[in-house]
Amino acid sequence: MRPRWLNRALALLVFLPCVATAGSAASPGWTEVSAIFTERCVMCHSAVSGASKGLRLDNYAAALIGSERGVVLIPGDPSGSELIRRLRGESVPRMPFLSRPLADDQIELIESWIAAGLPKASQAQ
Secondary structure (H helix, E strand, C coil), rough: CCCHHHHHHHHHHHHHHHHHHHHCEECCHHHHHHHHHHCCCCCCCCCCCCHHHHCCCCHHHHHHHCEECCCCCCCCCCCCCCHHHHHHHCCCCCCCCCCCCCHHHHHHHHHHHHHCCCCCCEECC
8 A cells, every 4th residue: 555645646747747737728819720721711712812702811900890790710719719610610611622621630720719709819718
């Protein structure tokens, strides 16, 4: 039978790395998300391209406004955000239209940004 102090010490050794990892994670900001939009979306969804369906993803404020059908980003609610549903193919047409889907890690980054409340700058969690 181990002494109580040894059990506590072992528990701390297991628990502390989890705390350190959680504290060091950061929510993505517009800079990280807009890099994906620039690479894969703005050829159709920008002021220059004519903003298909009125949705602009080339500008933070414009992205928050949404499309002619309404908002596509709901702060704190990735699964309720039409943009995520389109990227995941849960709503049609899947986006990007007539192109390969975004990589899962790109979609997850956008989901993290939405879940964090659409911060303009990266934030520590």
